[in-house]
Amino acid sequence: MKFLKAVINETLRLYPVVPFNLRTSKNATTWPNKKPGGKSLFIPANTRTPYAVFMMHRRKDLWGPDALEFDPDRFLDERLHKYLTPNPFIFLPFNAGPRICLGQQFAYHEASFFLVRLLQNFSAISLASDAQPLDSRPPPDWAEDKEGRKGREKIRPRTHLTMYVQGGLWVTMQEAKLGEDGI
Ligand code: HEM
Incomplete structure (x- = not known):
């Protein structure tokens, strides 16, 4: 179910469950500079490095000009080969490396199963703006953000x-009526 997985991935890209994280260096080390010929970055021992997966997942230089759009097809069409395949560390909802989420495949199964069962039982889901408590609405000044x-x-x-x-x-x-949607 390729499209279902693309929907889950696109949701985890724009709204990563773990949106920021940090690592502490045990030993002093250097990180390569992304700029060709640029100096390496020195990281002393016992240094905390916070990083925001949330911000990285929205970067246009990594994901392309439509990085802010919710578009699951980016995990299926030519954008996949242009951005993610050559640079897999731009997508880190489950982190990566030795401490990668142990439950990643279980989480995909769980979310997929839940979504399929939900969509079998409900034919339409829409945001109930009228029922939303005031504190769940975006602050008015957010409307001014154009970027x-x-x-x-x-x-x-x-x-x-x-x-x-x-x-x-x-x-x-x-609620879906019995007999609809192949149920
Ligand atoms: C959408 C669902 C999930 C997301 C986005 C997620 C994300 C993450 C992330 C980002 C980490 C790394 C934290 C870090 O090292 O700083 C992590 C670690 C971990 N996750 Fe998940 N997780 C999910 C579901 C699950 C499930 C369902 C399980 C177990 C059934 C699970 C078990 C673990 C475990 C055991 C670790 C620690 C691994 C280690 O540190 O060696 N996760 N998860």
Whole structure:
């Protein structure tokens, strides 16, 4: 189910469950400079390096000019080979390397199964703006943002360690009638 996986990936790209993270160096080391001929970066021992997967997943230099659009097809069409395949570390919802999420495949299975069962039982799901508590709505000044996604956000993403929707995600769901959708 390639498109289902692309939808899950695109959701994890724009709204990564673990949106920021950090690593602490045990030993002193150097990191290569991305600029050709640029000096290496010296990282002393016991140094914390925070990094924001959330920001990286939205970078136009890494994902292309449409980086801010929700478009699952980017995981299927020529953009996959242009951006992600040659540079797989631009997509890190489960982290990478020795401490990569141990539950990654389980999480894909779980989310896929849940979505399939949900869509078998409900024929339409839409945001219930009228039911949304005030604190779950984006602050009015977000509307002024023309650069990022804030200007068009209808909910308010928040982060503690993991990301969630402040005040809950209020939706209206249409129950599927028996016999519809092949059930
Ligand atoms: C969408 C769902 C999930 C996401 C986005 C996710 C993401 C992550 C991330 C980013 C890390 C690395 C944290 C770090 O090293 O700084 C991690 C670690 C881990 N995850 Fe997940 N996870 C998910 C679901 C699961 C599930 C379902 C399980 C178990 C059934 C699981 C088990 C683990 C374990 C055991 C680690 C620690 C691995 C280690 O440090 O060696 N995760 N996860």
